[in-house]
Amino acid sequence: MILPVYDEPRRAPARDLEIDAAMTARWLEAFLRDELIERRGIHKAVLGLSGGIDSAVVAYLCASALGPANVTAIRMPYRTSSPASLADAQLVIDALGMESMTIDISAAVDGYLQMAPEADARRRGNVMARTRMIALFDQSARLDALPIGTGNKTERLMGYFTWHADDSPPLNPIGDLFKTQVWALARYLGVPSALIDKPPSADLEADQTDEGDLGITYLRADEILSLILLGYDDAHIVDRNFTVEDVKLVRRRVDTTHWKRHLPTTALVSGTAINEFYLRPVDY
Amino acid sequence: MVRDVAVVQFKPRKGDVAANVAALRDIFAQLAGAEQPDLIVLPEAALTGYFVEGAVYDLAVTADEFAERIAGAYREAGVTSPLDVVCGFYEKDGGTFYNSAMYVRLGEGAPRIVHVHRKLFLATYGVFDEQRFLTRGRRMSVFPTPFGPAAMIICEDAWHSLVPTVAALKGANLLIVPSASPGRGLRGNGELESTTRWQALLSAMAVEHGVYVVYSALTGFEGGKGMSGSSCAYGPHGNLLNRAPALDPCIFRVRLDSAEIDIARARFPLLGDLNDVLPDLLLDDELPLQRGVSATNGSPKGEVPS
Numbered sequence: 282m283i284l285p286v287y288d289e290p291r292r293a294p295a296r297d298l299e300i301d302a303a304m305t306a307r308w309l310e311a312f313l314r315d316e317l318i319e320r321r322g323i324h325k326a327v328l329g330l331s332g333g334i335d336s337a338v339v340a341y342l343c344a345s346a347l348g349p350a351n352v353t354a355i356r357m358p359y360r361t362s363s364p365a366s367l368a369d370a371q372l373v374i375d376a377l378g379m380e381s382m383t384i385d386i387s388a389a390v391d392g393y394l395q396m397a398p399e400a401d402a403r404r405r406g407n408v409m410a411r412t413r414m415i416a417l418f419d420q421s422a423r424l425d426a427l428p429i430g431t432g433n434k435t436e437r438l439m440g441y442f443t444w445h446a447d448d449s450p451p452l453n454p455i456g457d458l459f460k461t462q463v464w465a466l467a468r469y470l471g472v473p474s475a476l477i478d479k480p481p482s483a484d485l486e487a488d489q490t491d492e493g494d495l496g497i498t499y500l501r502a503d504e505i506l507s508l509i510l511l512g513y514d515d516a517h518i519v520d521r522n523f524t525v526e527d528v529k530l531v532r533r534r535v536d537t538t539h540w541k542r543h544l545p546t547t548a549l550v551s552g553t554a555i556n557e558f559y560l561r562p563v564d565y
Numbered sequence: 566m567v568r569d570v571a572v573v574q575f576k577p578r579k580g581d582v583a584a585n586v587a588a589l590r591d592i593f594a595q596l597a598g599a600e601q602p603d604l605i606v607l608p609e610a611a612l613t614g615y616f617v618e619g620a621v622y623d624l625a626v627t628a629d630e631f632a633e634r635i636a637g638a639y640r641e642a643g644v645t646s647p648l649d650v651v652c653g654f655y656e657k658d659g660g661t662f663y664n665s666a667m668y669v670r671l672g673e674g675a676p677r678i679v680h681v682h683r684k685l686f687l688a689t690y691g692v693f694d695e696q697r698f699l700t701r702g703r704r705m706s707v708f709p710t711p712f713g714p715a716a717m718i719i720c721e722d723a724w725h726s727l728v729p730t731v732a733a734l735k736g737a738n739l740l741i742v743p744s745a746s747p748g749r750g751l752r753g754n755g756e757l758e759s760t761t762r763w764q765a766l767l768s769a770m771a772v773e774h775g776v777y778v779v780y781s782a783l784t785g786f787e788g789g790k791g792m793s794g795s796s797c798a799y800g801p802h803g804n805l806l807n808r809a810p811a812l813d814p815c816i817f818r819v820r821l822d823s824a825e826i827d828i829a830r831a832r833f834p835l836l837g838d839l840n841d842v843l844p845d846l847l848l849d850d851e852l853p854l855q856r857g858v859s860a861t862n863g864s865p866k867g868e869v870p871s
Contacts, residue, residue: 300751308748308757308791311812315786320579462751560619563788564579 298503300462302469306342309454313346316452317427320564325426328450329417330354330373330381331484332366334467334476335455336431337373341470342454343429349379353424357413359485360387366484372473382420386412406485410443417450427452435460438506439495439531440538441483448541459503495534497527505531566823568712571602572807574796576785576814579614580624586612586638592816593642601646602818603711608743608783608796609653609666609720615745616787617655621698625657628681632669636676647672649679649710651781653719653743656681661700666717666743668708680708682717686725692747692790707735712777712821715739720746723766723780733774733836734843738826740770742780748793748811760795760811772803774836775829777821784814801829 317323326343330336336354343352356370367383374381389412394400400408421428430453436442437456455463460481467477481491481499492498505528508518518528540546544556553559573592577585589612596602609615612634613624626634631654639648648671656665664684670677683702687695705728707714716732716739723729723742732740750758763780771778777800784794797808798819807817830836847854 297752301753301755304753304755304757305751307812308751312786312789312791315791316789319785558619562579562616562618562620564614565617565620 298459298461298507300458300465302466305458305462305466306345306469309342310346312454313343313429313452317347321427323425323427325351325353325424326429327353327355327417327421327424327426328429328431329413330356330370331431332356332363332369332476333481333484334472335433335460335463337370337472337476338463338467338470339429339431339455340373340377340379341467341472344377344379345470349377351426352377353380353382353420353426355417355420356381356383357386357416358383359390359409360385361487362484363482363487365479366482369473369476369479372475376471376473384416384420386416389415402486406483407443407446409485410446414446414449429453430456432456433460433463434458435499435503435506436491437542438510438538439502439534440541441491441495441534442541444541459506460499461503496530501527502531506535509535566712568604568821569600569602570604570606570779570798570819570821571596572779572781572796572798572809572817572819573605573607573611574782574784574794574809574813574815574817575608575611576792577611577614577783579787580617580620582612582624582634586634589635590638590641593639593644593648596816597642597644597646601644601648604649604651606741606743606779606781607650607652608781609664609745610655611652611743611783613655614787615783615792616790618694619698621655621662622657625655625662627658628656628665628667628678631656631667632676632678635667635669636671639671645672651717651741651743653745655699656683662698663702664695664699664719665702666719666741668710668715668717668741679710680706680717682706682719684719684722685728686721688721705731705735707732707737710739713738713823715741717741717743720744723770726770729770729774729776729778730839733776734840738776738823739821740776740778742767742778744780744782746782746793747787747790756795756811757793760793763793763795764797764805767797768799768803768805771799771801772829772833775801775826775833777801777826779819784809784812801826802832 326347328336328339330340340354354374356367358367390409393408417428428450430450432442432447433455434457442448482489505518505523509532515528519525549557617624635650651668653666656663666682668679670679685702687699687701689696707716714736716737718728718740729740748757748759752758753761767778767780779798780796782794782796783792785792794809794811798806800806806819809815809817
């Protein structure tokens with residue numbers, strides 16, 4: 282008699298990136314309400330709306346959590362920014378019926394850069410990102426609204442952001458979601474397809490794309506990142522049909538950017554050093 | 566014997582004990598009257614919040630002080646009929662700090678502390694850092710209640726199947742599980758993966774031992790960590806009796822009926838079987854049970870094997 286043999290189930294990624302989008306949205310909206318209204322007594326939010334998928338998702342979450350009338354979206358183009366980004370941001374503003382304003386950062390950025398004409402694209406991009414945060418925080422004070430962050434887990438892990446700029450708002454609802462999970466959430470929330478379908482771009486330079494900058498697609502990066510975070514070594518990850526080059530690229534980006542995910546390093550000289558010995562939670 | 570239990574899914578303000586005691590007072594008032602339960606169960610660290618780091622040294626109180634805090638809310642609520650309360654708290658005892666849960670009886674003069682359980686398994690991994698600040702308990706005790714013997718099992722205590730097993734072997738009919746569980750895992754079908762795991766654990770311990778299991782969990786966000794609520798109760802057949810949603814503070818009621826325990830254990834005499842087999846399991850000389858002996862080399866700590 283020949284017995285049936287059941288094959289080993291197909292070797293799936295160790296951590297499925299799929300999410301229950303409806304549950305995720307409910308969870309993140311509750312997070313926003315708790316942190317803003319109940320903990321801080323602040324009923325309004327302000328965010329930079331780039332025309333990309335991340336800030337669009339955050340806009341939808343904020344509008345649902347706080348009401349669109351309590352959310353102000355700020356478009357902050359530089360003179361080289363793509364007009365399509367402005368238009369895509371407007372799609373979100375119109376869809377949600379939220380408050381909005383546009384602040385052209387060109388004069389502020391150029392005012393500084395005229396003293397640094399040798400600045401390369403990376404420096405110029407960082408100046409733009411930091412200028413946007415100056416504007417966002419200033420507008421938050423004017424509006425009595427809390428700035429909300431829009432960085433995702435993939436760019437945080439890859440160090441693909443400007444330190445103390447994109448990461449500076451005190452709340453971030455999507456910072457523990459990989460980019461592919463943000464896409465899934467965007468589809469559930471009904472973000473306009475023009476934003477979901479276009480290649481993600483920091484829009485700091487002409488024809489720039491995230492995946493071009495990173496040298497890997499978000500889907501592959503996310504799958505590799507999720508395995509790295511679970512503790513798998515490179516050999517195990519390669520064994521799941523990833524190339525050695527891709528795995529090394531992702532691991533190198535993670536391993537060289539731990540500092541970007543921390544506060545500044547402070548010399549410890551006492552037994553009461555803040556956040557080393559003197560430990561109090563952020564909501565205490 | 567039938568007893569009514571109210572499970573309170575509580576949402577504290579971090580470190581604001583006065584506000585949290587006032588909320589507890591309002592809960593006592595809400596539950597007072599003809600339908601007052603026999604027992605109210607609150608979560609782990611309910612009156613302070615769970616993630617307090619070094620502020621545990623600001624917030625911890627003695628068991629007597631905590632009992633008086635609960636009794637104060639009870640008196641302010643204007644309740645006079647006897648009431649049992651379970652609540653988690655950070656306990657200080659001399660210079661030692663614990664993550665504890667108290668079973669206290671109110672309404673018979675001064676508050677009477679029936680039992681204090683000190684958490685055995687201090688969660689210290691990933692997002693958890695309890696052992697940095699706290700000392701673990703040393704004993705899993707069963708204590709008498711109007712419903713019969715009961716035990717308290719705090720959060721990670723319940724993730725080690727031996728703990729509810731010991732409680733059941735010691736005679737507990739009721740396992741009370743105060744908890745604070747930051748929700749995680751988004752793949753679930755309508756609920757967090759961590760919640761699914763909790764439900765499986767609680768249901769399994771109820772049906773294995775033929776006991777009631779009452780789980781009360783914190784809700785609300787603590788510094789981005791969403792306490793996953795989903796408080797629930799299981800009957801001795803492993804059957805879900807009631808359950809709260811994840812994200813809202815609320816109260817639900819359950820009735821405990823000791824006849825159900827008899828029926829469940831007659832159908833599945835697993836606890837009785839375990840009583841018989843237990844000596845063989847525990848007296849196994851391959852088990853690392855001798856205090857101070859490591860599981861791997863059998864040598865007393867600090868001594869070099871010869």
